[in-house]
Amino acid sequence: MPLPTIEWEGNINGRIRLIDQTLLPTELKYVYCDDIKSIWHAIKTLMVRGAPAIGIAGAMGVVLGIKNTTAKDASTFLKELKQVTTYLGSSRPTAVNLFWGLARMERIAQENNGKTVQEIKETLLQEAIKIQNEDKSICRKIGENGVEFIKDGIGVLTHCNAGGLATADYGTALAVMFKAKELGRRFKVFADETRPLLQGARLTAWELMQAGIDVTLICDNMAGHVMKQGKIQCVIVGADRIAANGDTANKIGTYGVSILAKEHSIPFYIAAPVSTFDLSIKSGNDIPIEERSSEEVTCGFGKRTAPEKVKVFNPAFDVTPAKNITAIITEKGVIKNPSFENIKNLLGSHT
Numbered sequence: 001m002p003l004p005t006i007e008w009e010g011n012i013n014g015r016i017r018l019i020d021q022t023l024l025p026t027e028l029k030y031v032y033c034d035d036i037k038s039i040w041h042a043i044k045t046l047m048v049r050g051a052p053a054i055g056i057a058g059a060m061g062v063v064l065g066i067k068n069t070t071a072k073d074a075s076t077f078l079k080e081l082k083q084v085t086t087y088l089g090s091s092r093p094t095a096v097n098l099f100w101g102l103a104r105m106e107r108i109a110q111e112n113n114g115k116t117v118q119e120i121k122e123t124l125l126q127e128a129i130k131i132q133n134e135d136k137s138i139c140r141k142i143g144e145n146g147v148e149f150i151k152d153g154i155g156v157l158t159h160c161n162a163g164g165l166a167t168a169d170y171g172t173a174l175a176v177m178f179k180a181k182e183l184g185r186r187f188k189v190f191a192d193e194t195r196p197l198l199q200g201a202r203l204t205a206w207e208l209m210q211a212g213i214d215v216t217l218i219c220d221n222m223a224g225h226v227m228k229q230g231k232i233q234c235v236i237v238g239a240d241r242i243a244a245n246g247d248t249a250n251k252i253g254t255y256g257v258s259i260l261a262k263e264h265s266i267p268f269y270i271a272a273p274v275s276t277f278d279l280s281i282k283s284g285n286d287i288p289i290e291e292r293s294s295e296e297v298t299c300g301f302g303k304r305t306a307p308e309k310v311k312v313f314n315p316a317f318d319v320t321p322a323k324n325i326t327a328i329i330t331e332k333g334v335i336k337n338p339s340f341e342n343i344k345n346l347l348g349s350h351t
């Protein structure tokens with residue numbers, strides 16, 4: 001059974017329990033967040049990471065932010081709630097699921113503004129748990145919808161971690177692999193280690209091994225060579241934000257993998273829930289790209305690997321243009337040749 005990445009413990013006065021992903025694979029340890037600052041910190045430092053998981057963390061974080069409110073009426077409460085969502089939204093800018101989760105919590109509070117403050121708080125807790133439970137079934141649906149792309153005997157390349165750890169418990173890109181394994185398909189996975197923070201090496205390799213899936217770890221700069229050797233027949237990765245035209249932000253290095261796949265005529269799939277689409281932005285040019293601290297690059301392996309004071313550029317994500325994407329696998333179905341029209345046809349008016 002997959003491990004739950006993040007859970008709410010107790011009643012409205014409870015706390016969040018999450019796997020500290022910075023310690024994996026050497027240590028499987030849970031951390032507890034009982035105030036808004038600690039969940040903000042957990043998101044910022046990647047204790048909890050991956051677009052759908054930080055959407056859930058944001059929604060549960062809202063409950064931490066309002067549980068001790070002294071507001072006596074709904075309108076004062078809603079003002080406090082806005083401060084809470086603005087603060088949580090300042091933790092990481094790229095994954096739209098965070099903002100989607102926060103907006104959903106705000107909407108629920110607005111819709112219930114005729115209730116007492118205590119009742120609104122209880123409703124918000126139920127909504128955060130609902131978001132988590134929905135993610136579990138959404139990810140299983142993504143697995144079912146994408147499994148046709150894992151034919152018997154193929155090699156699959158993935159980048160970063162779009163597994164159970166990046167979601168409530170089952171993953172997006174890895175959901176497709178978990179489903180293929182459940183159906184008894186034989187296939188091999190090549191996992192890019194994913195510099196600088198090694199989500200591929202630390203998390204994807206670990207998760208696939210736990211599931212008994214044949215996984216081989218490679219450094220990011222080996223992907224082209226492995227493709228040229230004929231070992232890869234498809235690429236499946238996750239997403240942090242998909243623009244209305246299908247341009248997709250995902251972990252830094254994904255864009256390069258898409259170019260390599262194109263050069264070798266290898267299909268390139270994105271697996272993501274509908275909540276990862278941001279139809280308010282026309283193209284990938286408008287996706288905010290998080291830049292992280294230089295230490296992640298200069299001290300990435302537990303010791304200094306670059307000269308003191310060297311200049312560093314550390315963007316955490318890049319954008320793969322829609323033209324490099326063969327299809328986007330969602331819980332609602334598969335969008336082949338993603339474009340404004342094809343996305344709108346499947347998603348309708350979702351924003």
Ligand code: MRU
Nearest residue numbers: 049050051160162166238239251
């Ligand atoms: O910086 P991270 O580890 O949060 O980046 C995660 C990714 O890029 C994942 O591929 C993406 O969020 C999809 S998770 C299902």
